[in-house]
Amino acid sequence: MDNIKLDERLNRIEKLLLSSKTVFSFDEACDYTGISRSYMYKLTASGEIPHSKPNGKIIFFSKGKLDNWLLQNKRKSTAEIEKEALNYTLKNKKV
Secondary structure, three states: OOOOHHHHHHHHHHHHHHHHOOEEEEHHHHHHHOHHHHHHEEEEEEOOOOOEEEOOOEEEHEEEEEEEHHHHHHHHHHHHHHHHHHHHHHHOOOO
């Protein structure tokens, strides 16, 4: 097996292992979210991203809270908007 295929398989295995954890270290949270280390430091320093510092030094992240944070400010698809508009007009139709 060549090195490129081996690296790809190793990356897939690492991602599978990471997805089974419920609490991430700082570096794991960066890998999980795809956010750079410098931007993640900025987010934690400003309190914009949920995190914990149990001993005041090391930063930890809850996978569930990260997922919720990543999915905030959802944008509706065109189909969802059209469906809501149709439901609204049918519900508020004047006779």
